[in-house]
Amino acid sequence: xxxxxxxxxxxxxxxxxxxxxxxxxxxxxxxxxxxxxxxxxxxxxxxxxxxxxxxxxxxxxxxxxxxxxxxxxxxxxxxxxxxxxxxxxxxxxxxxxxxxxxxxxxxxxx
Amino acid sequence: xxxxxxxxxxxxxxxxxxxxxxxxxxxxxxxxxxxxxxxxxxxxxxxxxxxxxxxxxxxxxxxxxxxxxxxxxxxxxxxxxxxxxxxxxxxxxxxxxxxxxxxxxxxxxxxxxxxxxxxxxxxxxxxxxxxxxxxxxxxxxxxxxxxxxxxxxxxxxxxxxxxxxxxxxxxxxxxxxxxxxxxxxxxxxxxxxxxxxxxxxxxxxxxxxxxxxxxxxxxxx
Numbered sequence: 001x002x003x004x005x006x007x008x009x010x011x012x013x014x015x016x017x018x019x020x021x022x023x024x025x026x027x028x029x030x031x032x033x034x035x036x037x038x039x040x041x042x043x044x045x046x047x048x049x050x051x052x053x054x055x056x057x058x059x060x061x062x063x064x065x066x067x068x069x070x071x072x073x074x075x076x077x078x079x080x081x082x083x084x085x086x087x088x089x090x091x092x093x094x095x096x097x098x099x100x101x102x103x104x105x106x107x108x109x110x
Numbered sequence: 111x112x113x114x115x116x117x118x119x120x121x122x123x124x125x126x127x128x129x130x131x132x133x134x135x136x137x138x139x140x141x142x143x144x145x146x147x148x149x150x151x152x153x154x155x156x157x158x159x160x161x162x163x164x165x166x167x168x169x170x171x172x173x174x175x176x177x178x179x180x181x182x183x184x185x186x187x188x189x190x191x192x193x194x195x196x197x198x199x200x201x202x203x204x205x206x207x208x209x210x211x212x213x214x215x216x217x218x219x220x221x222x223x224x225x226x227x228x229x230x231x232x233x234x235x236x237x238x239x240x241x242x243x244x245x246x247x248x249x250x251x252x253x254x255x256x257x258x259x260x261x262x263x264x265x266x267x268x269x270x271x272x273x274x275x276x277x278x279x280x281x282x283x284x285x286x287x288x289x290x291x292x293x294x295x296x297x298x299x300x301x302x303x304x305x306x307x308x309x310x311x312x313x314x315x316x317x318x319x320x321x322x323x324x325x326x327x328x329x330x331x
Contacts, residue, residue, distance in 0.1 A: 018316045019323070020135040023184035028177045031203040035235040037169075040199030043228050045114070074196075082170040 037075055046074065064092050111209050112202055112228070115221035116192030119211035119247030121147045122283050123314075124189040127209075128161055129292040130315035131185050138162040138183040140176065142201070143191040147287070156291020169196040176204055194224065203232040206325055207318070208242040211277075214249060214258035226270065241325050245314070246276040275313040282307030 040046065072080070084094040111120040125148065128137045141148035141163055152163045164179060180186050188205075190198035202208050208229050212222045222244065233240050244265055249258060265272055277283070282293055285301040293311055296304040 017134055018130060018312060019319050020131045020133070020185070020315070023135065023322065023326075025180060025182050025184050028173070028180045028204045029206075029236070029238060030173055030177060031232070031236040033173060033200075036200055036203040036232060037196065039203070039228065039231040039235045040196050043194070043199065043224070043231060045194045045196055045199035045228060078170055085170060 034075060037078065041074055068095075111187065111189055111211060112198055112225045113192065113210055113212070113218070113221055114194040114198065114224050115218055118192065118213060118218055118221070119245070119277060120192060121189055122286075123209065123211045123245060123247060123277060124148065124187050125151065125286055126277065126283060126293070126311045127315055127318060128185075128187055129158060129286075129294075130311050131319075132158045132161045135185060136160045136162070136183050137185045137187065138164060138179045140164045140167055140179070140186065140188045140201075142167045142172075142197045143189055145191075148189055151287050151290065154290020156289070156295045158292060167197060169200060172197050172200050173204060176201075199228050199232065202228050202240065203236055205240055207321060208240055209245050209273075209318070210242065211245045211247045212261070213247055214255055214261055216257065219261055219264075241321060242271065243321060244270060244272040246272065248279040249276040251278050273314065273317050275310070275317050277314060278306075278310055280307045280310065 080094065081091065084091050087094065087097075089097075111124050113120055121143070124139060128139050131137045137158075137160065139148050139152075139161060146165055148163055149165050151157065152161070162179070162183065164175060167175060176186065176188070188201040190201055202225075208225070210222050210225045212218050226242065229240050229242050246258065246262075262272065280303065281301045282296055282304045285296050285304075286293060289296060289300055293304055293308045296307075298304060
C-alpha cells in the first residue's frame with residue numbers, strides 16, 4: 001500500500017522540483033479586442049452562451065414596457081453591454097443615455 | 111488549453127498541469143466552462159491552497175480578469191468550454207502557450223485543426239507568434255494505434271509541434287475529480303497505479319516548463 005505523498009513544500013533544486021519557481025507574474029500581451037473578436041467570428045468561434053446568461057440576469061422592474069428588437073453586429077453588442085457593465089447600469093439605461101448624448105451632439109451641445 | 115471539441119481532455123490536462131506547477135509556484139485557473147468542472151473540483155477536499163480558481167467569465171470581461179490575475183500569479187491556465195466559443199478564441203489571442211489536447215481520432219483531429227487555424231489567425235491579428243503544442247491525450251499504455259501513428263506523421267509534416275509526453279488513459283486522472291485533490295493524495299486503495307499517473311503528469315509539466323523557459327529566453331533575446 002502506498003503512503004500518502006508530500007504534495008507541497010518541495011525543496012527547490014531537489015529532483016522533484018520541476019523548475020516552475022523561476023517564473024514571475026506579468027501583465028498579459030493585451031491584443032486589440034475588436035481584431036481578436038473578428039478572428040473569432042470569422043473562424044466560427046461565435047457561440048456566446050456565457051454572454052447570453054449574463055444578459056439574462058439583467059432584469060429590472062422599471063416600467064419600461066415597449067420592446068425594441070434591432071439587429072446589431074456581435075462587436076457592437078459586446079461593446080454596448082461592456083459599456084453598460086462599466087457603468088453598472090441596465091441596457092435600457094445605457095440606451096437612454098446614448099440616445100440623449102446623440103440628441104445633444106446633433107443639436108451641437110457638448 | 112484549447113479545442114472546440116468536448117471530451118478532448120482539456121479539463122483533465124488543466125488539472126494535471128495546475129497541480130504539478132502548484133507544487134512549487136502559485137497557479138490560477140480560469141474556469142470558462144459553464145458547467146464549471148474546475149470550480150466543482152476545487153470545492154472537494156485536498157484542493158491545493160495555492161491554486162486560485164476564477165469563474166464568472168464573460169467574453170466582455172475576459173481580458174480584464176485575465177490581466178488582473180496574471181499580474182499577481184506566474185501561471186494562469188484557461189479551461190474554456192468545449193465548443194467554438196468567443197472566450198476560447200480570445201484566450202488564444204492572449205496566450206503565451208496554446209496547448210491543444212487531442213485524442214487520436216480523426217474527429218478530434220479535425221477539431222484540433224480548427225484550433226490551429228484560430229491560433230494562426232489570432233497571431234496575424236496580434237502581430238506576434240503564439241507558441242502552440244499538440245498534446246495527445248487518453249492514449250494507450252500498451253499500443254500505438256494506427257490513427258495515432260498517422261496523426262503524428264501528419265502533424266510532423268505540417269510542422270506542428272507536439273509534446274513528447276502523452277497523457278495516458280489512466281483511472282487516476284479521473285479519480286482526481288471523484289475524490290478531489292491531487293494525484294499525490296490518491297493511494298492504491300482508491301485507484302490503481304497512482305505512481306505511474308504522477309510520473310506521467312510530471313513529465314508533461316516538465317515539458318511545459320521547458321517550452322515556457324524557451325519562450326522567455328526568446329522574449330529576452
